[in-house]
Each structure stands twice: as C-alpha cells, then as structure tokens.
Amino acid sequence: MKLRPALIASVIGIYALSIAASIYVGVRLAGHLPALLSSGGSPYFQIWNRGDRYSELGNYGAAIREYDKMIAMRPNKVEGYTYRAIAEYHAGLYDRSIQDDTTGIALLNRREGILEQGAPAGMTYQDQLESVPNSQARLYRNRGAVYAKLGDITQATRDFKQAIALEPDEPAYYGALSSLYRRTQQYGLDASNWKDATVNVPDSAYCWTYYGRAQYQLGNISEAVLASLRAMHLDPKLAAPKFNLALCYAVRDQWDLAEPIYREAIALGDSRAQANAVKMVRNGREAHPNSQALRKAEALLGSP
Numbered sequence: 001m002k003l004r005p006a007l008i009a010s011v012i013g014i015y016a017l018s019i020a021a022s023i024y025v026g027v028r029l030a031g032h033l034p035a036l037l038s039s040g041g042s043p044y045f046q047i048w049n050r051g052d053r054y055s056e057l058g059n060y061g062a063a064i065r066e067y068d069k070m071i072a073m074r075p076n077k078v079e080g081y082t083y084r085a086i087a088e089y090h091a092g093l094y095d096r097s098i099q100d101d102t103t104g105i106a107l108l109n110r111r112e113g114i115l116e117q118g119a120p121a122g123m124t125y126q127d128q129l130e131s132v133p134n135s136q137a138r139l140y141r142n143r144g145a146v147y148a149k150l151g152d153i154t155q156a157t158r159d160f161k162q163a164i165a166l167e168p169d170e171p172a173y174y175g176a177l178s179s180l181y182r183r184t185q186q187y188g189l190d191a192s193n194w195k196d197a198t199v200n201v202p203d204s205a206y207c208w209t210y211y212g213r214a215q216y217q218l219g220n221i222s223e224a225v226l227a228s229l230r231a232m233h234l235d236p237k238l239a240a241p242k243f244n245l246a247l248c249y250a251v252r253d254q255w256d257l258a259e260p261i262y263r264e265a266i267a268l269g270d271s272r273a274q275a276n277a278v279k280m281v282r283n284g285r286e287a288h289p290n291s292q293a294l295r296k297a298e299a300l301l302g303s304p
Contacts, residue, residue: 044073051083060091077116078104078135085142094146101143108132108139137167141176153180168200171207178210190214198227205235212244221248239270243277246297251284255293262300277301 051066067084074080085100107113114128117135144159160177167173174197181190194211201207212227225248231241242265249258266274281297288294 044070047073048079048083051087055083055087055090058090060087063087064091064093074116076107076110076112078107078113078139079117081107082139082142085146089142089146089149094150097146098143101139101146104139105136105143108136133166137163137170137173140166141173144176148176148180148183153184156180164196168196171197171201171204174201174207175210178214187214187217191218191220198230203234205231205238205241208234209238209241209244212241216244216248221251224248237268239265239268239273240276242268243273243280247277247280247284250281250291250293250297251288253291253293255296258293258297259300262297266301274301 047066047069051063051070054060054063054066064084064087067080067087070077070080071084081100081104085097085104088094088097088100108117111125114132115125117128117131140159141163144156144163147153147156147159157177157180160173160180163170163173164177174193177193178190181187181193191211191214194207194214197204197207198211208227208231212224212231215221215227216224225245228241228245228248231238232245235241242261246258246261246265249255249261262277265277278298278301281294281301285291285294285298
C-alpha cells in the first residue's frame with residue numbers, strides 16, 4: 001500500500017526530530033565528568049562548573065564569560081571551546097558557535113590538543129588518541145546543528161555525515177541527519193540512513209523504530225511491520241514501535257491485530273508517544289476516509 005505524498009509530508013512533520021532540543025546530547029557526560037573526576041577541584045574546573053550552572057539557568061552571557069576564562073587558562077583544551085559554543089548557540093551567536101566548534105575539531109588533530117583532553121589520570125597518549133573520533137564526532141554534530149539552524153542544509157548534512165563516519169554506533173547522529181532529510185523531503189535517503197543505523201547499531205530499539213517509521217512514510221508497510229517488531233523485541237517497554245505496528249495493521253484494516261497492540265502501547269503511559277499516535281491515525285484517516293479500523297483507532301486513542 002502506498003501513502004499519498006500529502007500524508008507522507010504530514011507524518012514527517014509529526015515525527016521530525018527537534019535539532020534545537022537534541023543538540024549536544026552526551027557532550028556533558030562524555031567530556032566533562034571524566035575531567036572533573038581527575039581535576040581535584042582545581043580553579044579551572046571550578047570556573048567550568050560556574051559556567052555550566054549559568055548555562056543551566058539560561059544566563060548564557062555569564063556562562064560565556066566563564067568559558068572565556070577557561071580558554072585563557074588552557075587554550076589547548078577542547079572543552080572550553082565546546083561548552084562556549086553551546087552557550088553561544090543558545091545565545092543566538094551562531095557564527096561564534098561555529099567558529100568554536102571548528103577550533104575544537106582542529107585542536108583534536110594536534111598532539112597538544114589531544115593531550116589536553118579531559119581524561120582520567122593514568123591514560124596513555126594512545127588511549128587519548130583513540131578517544132579523538134568520539135570527541136570530534138560530537139563537535140561535528142554540534143556544528144551541523146548550528147548550520148541547520150541557519151538553513152545551510154548542505155553544510156549541516158556534511159557535518160552530520162562526518163559525525164556518523166567518526167562514531168557510527170551513536171544513534172543520535174542518524175537522528176540528526178534524518179531530521180534534515182525529512183526537512184528537505186528526501187524520504188528515500190531518510191530510509192537509507194536508518195537502514196545504515198540498524199546495520200551499525202543493530203541492538204538499538206530507537207534505530208529500528210525510526211527505520212520502521214521511515215518505511216511507513218514510503219508506504220512500505222510490510223517492511224515497517226518487520227522493523228517495528230524488531231524494535232519491540234529489543235525494548236518491550238517502548239511505546240513508539242507498538243503504536244507504529246498497530247498503525248500499520250490499522251491502515252491494512254486489520255483491526256483484530258491492531259487493537260490489542262494499541263492497548264498494550266496505551267498501558268505503557270507514554271503520553272507523548274500516544275499524542276503522536278493520535279496525529280498519525282488522523283492523518284491516516286485523511287488518506288483512507290472509509291477505513292473502519294482507523295476510525296476505531298482514533299476513538300480508542302482519544303484526544304492528544
């Protein structure tokens with residue numbers, strides 16, 4: 001069964017990942033915590049903590065001033081540029097944010113930058129060198145998000161692809177690239193992106209869920225069913241793939257299969273996933289106004 005283009009576009013909009021909301025996921029834990037554990041409470045890390053507190057409070061100007069101090073104290077340490085770029089992004093200083101991410105990427109190509117990475121005491125230079133791809137991948141993803149915010153889709157796509165190449169087992173990078181493909185209505189590329197994700201991160205329920213959605217968006221219902229089942233197997237407590245699977249059955253007018261799965265998903269209590277499921281069903285009804293299964297699904301799910 002093929003879904004009409006208008007429905008596909010609507011589905012894309014519902015499930016579009018928010019770049020602004022997901023930006024810089026994982027940077028704090030992966031970069032900051034090891035450094036703090038080995039810092040002994042030095043003035044440098046006290047400044048870092050103050051900058052982070054200001055950022056958490058939304059006082060990005062004050063945070064930037066603290067990160068300025070970090071960079072002045074240790075200009076070869078990548079974390080100062082990374083966290084200042086985050087604050088600059090949120091302050092709307094996009095050009096400066098891009099420059100700081102670019103500086104961080106370049107630092108990690110030089111020995112002095114590699115040696116200054118925040119890392120537990122006792123790590124060898126080889127250990128630190130092996131952590132460079134992970135650190136650079138985050139910087140590319142961060143910079144790509146800024147380019148996307150500015151509407152430079154070409155450069156954003158390059159950066160997200162580079163992040164994936166450096167760290168192919170991080171699902172968030174596929175999600176970032178997916179958001180661009182959906183934004184530019186490149187649905188086939190979106191499905192290919194998530195297919196790559198399932199190959200590189202085969203145990204990620206998140207990747208299989210979004211691969212299933214991408215196949216549904218293309219009208220490949222049988223493939224969407226298989227992907228949703230795989231996601232459910234990997235994480236039985238995840239509501240989203242259950243809603244996906246139930247929708248596939250409902251679109252086929254197989255209410256006897258769809259209803260129990262909808263009820264299982266509802267019982268998990270994920271209000272966001274259920275709200276999205278309602279919107280998906282309503283869009284499905286636009287494409288299939290005579291579908292009794294979709295009408296029943298909308299009644300069962302209620303209002304978002």
